[in-house]
Ligand SMILES: [Fe+2]
């Protein structure tokens with residue numbers, strides 16, 4: 001079984017300045033001046049070509065489709081994503097997709113934009129007392145989606161997942177006898193030593209979550225949010241792969257090793273391959289994974 005993991009697509013959608021409100025204004029200015037030229041649409045077109053060649057059993061997108069959660073960004077992103085949207089697609093939101101109160105549905109009073117546009121590809125909802133838990137089964141593998149995001153001030157981008165969601169996830173997997181699963185969540189559960197996040201950017205309670213996951217660990221934890229790729233191999237503290245495919249559509253530079261991962265699972269082993277954009281060829285080509293083994297990470 002082959003799975004493609006994409007993340008942090010941050011599509012370059014131009015917005016009328018007059019339509020921006022509140023934190024969207026500094027957010028959009030920041031994006032326009034610092035990021036937009038790093039995200040040419042030609043990289044997305046090259047991803048689509050490569051994904052078509054790979055012909056995967058599942059395409060997983062771990063959030064940050066938009067930049068400031070503007071309705072127009074959602075509308076255009078859906079059109080841009082169209083070539084990869086099928087029964088085999090599984091998407092979760094990132095913090096940029098839950099940027100404002102309006103986009104998140106004013107605390108549950110209205111349908112959030114992400115759900116309005118992408119519900120058919122977000123999996124089935126597992127009922128919980130409160131919170132987001134979505135599931136999609138692909139053959140013998142279950143994909144579990146969490147939402148670690150909430151609208152925050154423009155200076156913050158941290159994440160949080162209620163412990164109750166972890167309990168509900170593990171109970172559901174046990175009840176349904178689903179032994180093999182991937183967990184997909186926008187915020188990292190682990191960072192390489194040289195790419196630690198500040199408390200305003202990281203998932204606040206990730207160590208508590210990691211502790212609870214020990215009861216029934218996933219095969220892999222797929223995420224984005226920090227815009228450089230990595231793969232952590234299973235270790236005693238976190239006995240699963242941690243795979244970061246952010247930011248798949250960005251031009252690489254010294255601080256940002258962009259690309260995406262393809263995982264092959266044969267019901268026993270998981271093999272991870274990385275693809276990055278080659279300027280020379282104008283295509284994504286297989287390249288070395290940026291791997292962290294147990295001895296290097298010392299069980300972090
Ligand atoms: Fe992002």
Ligand SMILES: [Fe+2]
Nearest residue numbers: 064094095225
């Ligand atoms: Fe993010």
